Amino acid sequence: QKEVEQDPGPLSVPEGAIVSLNCTYSNSAFQYFMWYRQYSRKGPELLMYTYSSGNKEDGRFTAQVDKSSKYISLFIRDSQPSDSATYLCAMSAVTGQGAQKLVFGQGTRLTINP
């Protein structure tokens, strides 16, 4: 079983829709919970992070973490064609050498149709 599971989609929705992306995880040692966004043929970029259970908002984006259920979500409100990308959840744990090692989900490819 993978440490982090993410539905790979693809997911296609009309402009203006609310999008929900989800991941589950199995390792209780994960400390930070992140969403990276990756445009086609580019490297991933950090979109949002959180380290505690609950919700965190940033504009049209809301990240939600439920540590008791080991479940994280990303909600996108009023989705725009520019939101079309692959969204990767990622979780981090500190290694013995002090580095933050990230474990990524498979990524969900999202298309917003005008």
Next chain:
Amino acid sequence: NAGVTQTPKFQVLKTGQSMTLQCAQDMNHNSMYWYRQDPGMGLRLIYYSASEGTTDKGEVPNGYNVSRLNKREFSLRLESAAPSQTSVYFCASSHSSYEQYFGPGTRLTVT
């Protein structure tokens, strides 16, 4: 500020050939990472370097070696390429925090 740079951008190898992927960062980050990305698999960690002078294996290290040349540079070497190593390779760096900064990637095809 170039961030994280990777060379080459594209490469085609024949089975058994060797090559080195280069990565450099100008953000004075301590930690550097090499990932591979395959369809449906997300990003998988190959090797990482927590600080200059140290390296350690990630999830999929077999068939690869790394060198942390100095604080800026972290290279990935394929000694004898195999078709299973066809992938997109990303280098990343971080200042010992959750946020990693990624390079643009190297698309490698092994025939």
